[in-house]
Amino acid sequence: MADKFDVIVIGAGPGGYVAAIRAAQLGMKVACVEKWVNKSGKTVHGGTCLNVGCIPSKALLETSHKYVEARDDYSELGIEVSDVQMDVKKMMARKEKTVANLTGGISALFKANGVTALEGTGKLLPGKKVEVTGHDGNSETYEAENVVIASGSVPVEIPPAPLTEGLIVDSSGALEFQDVPKRLGVIGAGVIGLELGSVWNRLGSEVTVLEAMDSFLPVVDEQIAKETKKLLGKQGLDIRLGARVTGTDIKDNEVVVKYTDSSGEQEQTFDKLIVCVGRRPYTQNLLADGTGVELDERGFIQVDDTCQTNAPGVFAIGDVVRGPMLAHKGSEEGMMVADIIHGEKAQMNYDAIPSVIYTAPEVAWVGMSEQQAKKEGFEVKSGVFPFSASGRAMANNATEGMAKVVTDASTDRILGVHIIGQHAGELIAQGVIAMEFGSSAEDLALTCFAHPTLSEAVHEAALAVEGHAIHMANRKKR
Amino acid sequence: DKVLAPAARKLVAEHNLDVNKIEGTGKGGRILKEDVQKAIEAGSAK
Numbered sequence: 001m002a003d004k005f006d007v008i009v010i011g012a013g014p015g016g017y018v019a020a021i022r023a024a025q026l027g028m029k030v031a032c033v034e035k036w037v038n039k040s041g042k043t044v045h046g047g048t049c050l051n052v053g054c055i056p057s058k059a060l061l062e063t064s065h066k067y068v069e070a071r072d073d074y075s076e077l078g079i080e081v082s083d084v085q086m087d088v089k090k091m092m093a094r095k096e097k098t099v100a101n102l103t104g105g106i107s108a109l110f111k112a113n114g115v116t117a118l119e120g121t122g123k124l125l126p127g128k129k130v131e132v133t134g135h136d137g138n139s140e141t142y143e144a145e146n147v148v149i150a151s152g153s154v155p156v157e158i159p160p161a162p163l164t165e166g167l168i169v170d171s172s173g174a175l176e177f178q179d180v181p182k183r184l185g186v187i188g189a190g191v192i193g194l195e196l197g198s199v200w201n202r203l204g205s206e207v208t209v210l211e212a213m214d215s216f217l218p219v220v221d222e223q224i225a226k227e228t229k230k231l232l233g234k235q236g237l238d239i240r241l242g243a244r245v246t247g248t249d250i251k252d253n254e255v256v257v258k259y260t261d262s263s264g265e266q267e268q269t270f271d272k273l274i275v276c277v278g279r280r281p282y283t284q285n286l287l288a289d290g291t292g293v294e295l296d297e298r299g300f301i302q303v304d305d306t307c308q309t310n311a312p313g314v315f316a317i318g319d320v321v322r323g324p325m326l327a328h329k330g331s332e333e334g335m336m337v338a339d340i341i342h343g344e345k346a347q348m349n350y351d352a353i354p355s356v357i358y359t360a361p362e363v364a365w366v367g368m369s370e371q372q373a374k375k376e377g378f379e380v381k382s383g384v385f386p387f388s389a390s391g392r393a394m395a396n397n398a399t400e401g402m403a404k405v406v407t408d409a410s411t412d413r414i415l416g417v418h419i420i421g422q423h424a425g426e427l428i429a430q431g432v433i434a435m436e437f438g439s440s441a442e443d444l445a446l447t448c449f450a451h452p453t454l455s456e457a458v459h460e461a462a463l464a465v466e467g468h469a470i471h472m473a474n475r476k477k478r
Numbered sequence: 479d480k481v482l483a484p485a486a487r488k489l490v491a492e493h494n495l496d497v498n499k500i501e502g503t504g505k506g507g508r509i510l511k512e513d514v515q516k517a518i519e520a521g522s523a524k
Contacts, residue, residue, distance in 0.1 A: 411511065411512035411515060412485065412511055412512070413510070413511070413512055436505060437483065437504055437505045437508060438483070438503065438504040438505065438508070438510045438512075439483060439510075440483065440485045440510065440511035440512070442484070442485035442488075442511060443483045443484045443485045443486075443511065445485075446484035446485060446488065447484060
């Protein structure tokens with residue numbers, strides 16, 4: 001038997017690596033198992049988020065947005081550039097460099113914190129033992145006082161559109177195109193589909209997004225979702241709702257997609273097709289018989305509010321357990337679990353986890369939408385302020401979108417904040433902090449915001465809840 | 479000393495309440511607007 005650890009973490013994504021670092025900071029002897037290898041066969045830390053998720057997609061979104069600004073908007077600002085060109089291979093190389101820097105950074109943080117990095121596939125055995133099978137096939141078993149499972153998620157595959165090398169791809173493949181596809185199909189109008197569709201649309205693809213559901217971004221506040229669809233449509237994303245894909249054919253290096261919508265059977269041909277209908281928890285070869293860890297009917301590892309599984313001393317965090325599949329959710333759970341193992345009474349607030357869609361403009365929200373709050377039985381008040389009335393947004397040449405604050409009408413407590421606009425992903429932090437402190441809309445309204453900043457839209461939306469916005473004509477309250 | 483949210487501070491002043499008689503339910507015991515509203519309704523913080 002090899003070394004014994006206080007904590008063994010399986011998976012080095014945002015949940016696992018944060019749990020490992022935190023546990024090591026608290027003085028525990030920690031190992032973290034990771035099987036992910038890069039193209040040259042070297043173990044890389046950071047999981048989906050750093051390697052094929054958050055970071056590479058943001059690198060491409062930022063570059064493609066800068067390109068569009070130079071191509072379409074600079075002239076309006078008096079900046080004359082001619083013949084703006086996009087070098088896709090260079091864009092990809094920079095993205096890969098960013099990923100390599102960050103994944104290397106996690107490995108360095110492991111070293112600095114004394115986390116033992118175990119390379120290979122981790123499997124939980126009964127009695128809190130972890131078997132690690134290396135890439136050479138040899139395995140070693142380690143003992144642990146506590147195990148933290150952070151095995152993450154993988155893209156959902158659908159039978160009508162099986163992945164086909166270079167033609168039908170998942171989100172990872174869509175981050176690797178070396179040329180701009182002329183006609184690009186995207187199945188799924190969720191966060192991932194809209195972001196990847198935006199990247200390639202900006203670079204010149206004709207993008208069609210096929211979404212099976214009849215409603216667009218159903219978890220987002222309706223007013224914000226409607227504005228999002230309008231603005232993305234204006235940019236060229238052809239978003240078709242109620243479009244159910246029934247089959248695909250590969251013909252002459254093209255993908256023919258068959259789908260049904262309200263007017264019957266349809267067919268459309270693409271050069272590439274991205275399948276991004278969702279992600280599922282990844283538990284393949286993870287649990288030996290008799291560990292006591294149980295899965296729910298959807299394949300998630302069953303945990304309580306503090307991420308403890310049915311097996312004492314075994315925790316599970318991140319995408320492999322219930323809750324939103326977001327990096328920061330996994331990381332927060334990782335910190336909570338490390339603290340609990342250390343004997344602290346840690347908990348996390350699942351009501352104030354922000355979500356961001358990194359389109360341009362960005363869409364971000366925290367808490368309940370107006371519709372959800374009503375469904376939960378709240379009498380709701382809301383205030384909305386458009387960026388078209390923001391001096392800073394005008395100066396920035398980015399006046400699209402709005403900020404919205406939703407409150408409980410009786411206590412004035414903020415139930416949700418919703419923003420579509422430039423830097424919405426940064427602005428939403430203000431709503432998260434407000435909600436964490438149990439802020440009322442009036443609390444925000446009584447707070448001093450710097451001028452001129454985009455943040456003032458949040459201030460004005462809070463003022464607008466009571467019809468007291470200064471920089472717009474307030475709608476008469478019913 | 480009790481920490482009050484901005485709207486709670488204003489409401490306490492308006493109603494001339496004794497903050498020591500109000501229980502804060504916000505983060506770290508912070509007194510929220512809704513805590514003051516409750517105290518006003520119950521008449522418990524005069």
